[in-house]
Every structure is written in structure tokens, then in C-alpha cells.
Amino acid sequence: MKLATKVTELLDIEFPIIMAPMFLVSNEPMMKSAMDSGIMGCFPSLNYRHEGEFEKVLDNLNDYKKKNNVSGNYGVNLIVQKTNPLFVKHLQACVDKKVPFYITSLGSPAEVIEKAHTYGAKVFCDVTNVEHAQKCFDLGCDGFIAVGQGAGGHAGPYPLQLLVPTLKKHFPGMPVVSAGGVASGEGIASMLALGAEGVSIGTRYIACPEAGVNDAYKNAIVDSKMKDIVMTDKISGTPCTIINTPYAKKIGYKQNWLEKQLSTNKRTKKYFKLLIQFRGMQKLEKSIKPAGYDTLWCAGQSVEMIDEIMPIKQITEKLMTETFDTLARLRKFAVKEAAVA
Numbered sequence: 001m002k003l004a005t006k007v008t009e010l011l012d013i014e015f016p017i018i019m020a021p022m023f024l025v026s027n028e029p030m031m032k033s034a035m036d037s038g039i040m041g042c043f044p045s046l047n048y049r050h051e052g053e054f055e056k057v058l059d060n061l062n063d064y065k066k067k068n069n070v071s072g073n074y075g076v077n078l079i080v081q082k083t084n085p086l087f088v089k090h091l092q093a094c095v096d097k098k099v100p101f102y103i104t105s106l107g108s109p110a111e112v113i114e115k116a117h118t119y120g121a122k123v124f125c126d127v128t129n130v131e132h133a134q135k136c137f138d139l140g141c142d143g144f145i146a147v148g149q150g151a152g153g154h155a156g157p158y159p160l161q162l163l164v165p166t167l168k169k170h171f172p173g174m175p176v177v178s179a180g181g182v183a184s185g186e187g188i189a190s191m192l193a194l195g196a197e198g199v200s201i202g203t204r205y206i207a208c209p210e211a212g213v214n215d216a217y218k219n220a221i222v223d224s225k226m227k228d229i230v231m232t233d234k235i236s237g238t239p240c241t242i243i244n245t246p247y248a249k250k251i252g253y254k255q256n257w258l259e260k261q262l263s264t265n266k267r268t269k270k271y272f273k274l275l276i277q278f279r280g281m282q283k284l285e286k287s288i289k290p291a292g293y294d295t296l297w298c299a300g301q302s303v304e305m306i307d308e309i310m311p312i313k314q315i316t317e318k319l320m321t322e323t324f325d326t327l328a329r330l331r332k333f334a335v336k337e338a339a340v341a
């Protein structure tokens with residue numbers, strides 16, 4: 001069975017799920033499994049930083065898509081912030097290889113939209129409020145990823161129960177994909193009820209054999225509860241969700257006085273942010289490798305709902321069965337209510 005929405009049509013997929021881009025987690029095997037499962041797999045270009053690596057992955061994914069008659073699709077997440085030193089190179093590679101879908105985050109998506117539209121690719125932009133959404137809309141984006149409270153990574157300030165309908169009200173007709181806190185079909189159905197045409201799911205997909213992170217991280221996703229998720233400024237300078245491991249407690253969650261001065265001072269802030277991001281990236285990278293012991297693991301509050309490590313295909317099938325069951329249950333409920341009236 002398929003679940004057709006504006007997003008499935010636009011992105012050429014069977015189910016309205018985007019496997020969210022996750023720094024250091026998303027990889028080529030995950031993208032292939034997502035395509036086999038009928039969903040959109042998305043990965044950050046920055047997961048491939050060595051010379052020629054990113055281009056090779058794009059070639060492999062295009063080949064796989066062509067040869068295997070897949071029912072899903074793939075896309076690339078570009079950090080459009082000025083501090084991303086590989087942005088220009090990675091965008092050019094995406095255009096050369098005709099990447100079908102983009103998610104932009106942290107900055108102006110203008111250049112991505114302009115280049116992607118030259119060959120018919122679609123661009124959705126991460127937004128956390130109406131003001132940012134308006135800028136992306138004016139630049140001609142194809143849809144919004146509404147990043148709400150409780151999301152893994154850089155969560156938004158507003159609950160999705162407000163953000164999704166607010167975006168629908170201000171931008172009728174624009175596809176909205178909700179991001180944050182969903183790890184069950186009941187969660188997907190609730191987002192569809194709010195007006196979203198798709199759901200972007202990150203944390204649930206970390207606990208799969210395909211993910212390129214160590215087993216300790218995957219087991220921590222299964223073992224943690226929502227009370228174990230805290231925010232830290234220590235990784236990128238912007239608050240980010242992590243599991244509250246002993247190492248996270250030891251290094252603290254806030255920048256100290258000097259770090260704060262350096263990151264707000266006009267002359268130093270650009271360079272200091274770069275340094276913080278570089279150091280944070282190194283810490284995260286150490287934590288995901290085998291025998292990484294300085295554990296700094298990014299995850300969202302939906303860890304509460306995750307009990308098992310499962311292949312991507314199985315996770316997706318379970319999510320879709322639960323979604324269909326929930327939609328059927330709600331339909332029955334509505335009919336009963338009408339009969340009483």
C-alpha cells in the first residue's frame with residue numbers, strides 16, 4: 001500500500017517519510033536502504049569531506065537508483081552557512097551529478113534554489129519560524145522542513161502542533177514536512193492531521209545496522225529516555241541535543257565566559273565559531289568510532305519510543321503499518337461520533 005501526499009508526488013517516493021540528514025551518521029548504505037524502502041533518504045554533504053569522496057558517493061547512488069528500479073529517492077543536505085568551507089564545491093558536485101532533492105539548513109538557500117531549479121530538482125528548507133520561512137518562500141523554495149521542539153540536532157523553539165498549522169496558514173499550498181519527536185506511526189498520523197504532508201525522522205533511524213556509528217551509540221539510543229536528552233552549546237556554538245553521558249556532564253553544556261566573549265565580539269566571532277565547530281566536530285567524530293570513549297552522542301527526545309535496533313526497511317514497514325492502523329482507528333472513531341450526533 002502507498003500513502004500519497006503532495007510530498008510523495010513531488011519527491012517521487014511511496015511513503016511520506018524523509019530519513020533526515022544526520023551529521024556523521026547518514027551514509028551510503030542508509031541511502032540505498034531508504035530508496036529500497038520507498039522513502040526519501042537524505043545525507044549531509046559534510047559527511048564526505050575527503051577529496052573526491054562526495055562525488056563518488058553521488059555516482060554510486062545514481063547508479064544504484066538506475067539499476068535497481070527503486071521506489072524511493074535520495075537527497076543531499078547542504079549547510080548553506082558561510083562557515084561551511086566546502087559549500088561551493090559540494091553544490092557544484094550536486095549540480096554536475098543532478099542530485100534530485102536538497103534540504104538546506106542554517107543560512108540563505110538562494111544559490112541552491114537557483115542552481116537546483118536549472119534541472120528540475122526540488123529544494124526544501126529547514127525553518128523554525130514564519131520569518132525564516134517567508135525568506136525561503138520569497139526565494140522560491142519547493143517546501144519547508146518545519147523543525148520543532150524536541151527534534152534531534154538543532155531543535156526549533158516552537159511545538160510542531162503550532163508550527164505546522166502556522167506555516168500552512170501563512171503559506172497555503174506549500175508542502176510542509178514536520179521534523180522532530182516522531183518515532184511511531186501514531187506520531188506520523190498526528191503530523192498529517194496537523195496539515196503536514198510528510199515527516200522527517202532522524203533519531204529513530206540511528207538505531208539500524210546500516211548506520212555508520214559504533215554499537216555503543218546505537219545501544220544508547222535504545223536505552224535512553226527523553227529525560228536523558230540535554231542541550232549543549234559545546235559542539236557548534238548553537239544549542240544542540242545530546243544524550244547526557246558522563247562525558248557530556250564532565251565537559252558541561254554551556255560556553256564559559258571567555259568563549260562567550262569570543263563568540264559575540266564582532267572581530268573574533270567568525271573565527272571563534274569556526275574553531276568551536278571544528279573542535280565540536282572532532283569530539284563527535286571520536287565518539288562514533290569503534291572504542292570511542294569520550295562519548296558525545298547527538299539524539300532527540302524520540303529515543304523514548306525506540307526499543308530495538310532494526311534494519312531501515314523493517315523500521316519503515318513498522319512505521320507505515322502503524323500509520324495505516326492509526327488512520328483507520330481515527331476514521332472509525334469519527335463515524336461513531338457522527339452516529340451518536
Ligand SMILES: Cc1cc2nc3c(=O)[nH]c(=O)nc-3n(C[C@H](O)[C@H](O)[C@H](O)COP(=O)(O)O)c2cc1C
Pocket residue numbers: 020021022023025044077104105126147150151152153154179180181182200201202203204298299300301302
Ligand atoms: C545525530 C543527528 C545529526 C544531525 N545532523 C544534521 C545535519 O547535519 N544537518 C541538518 O540539517 N540536520 C541535522 N540533524 C537534524 C535532522 O535532520 C532532523 O531535523 C531531526 O533529526 C528530526 O528530529 P528527530 O531526531 O526527533 O527525528 C541531525 C539530527 C541528529 C539526531
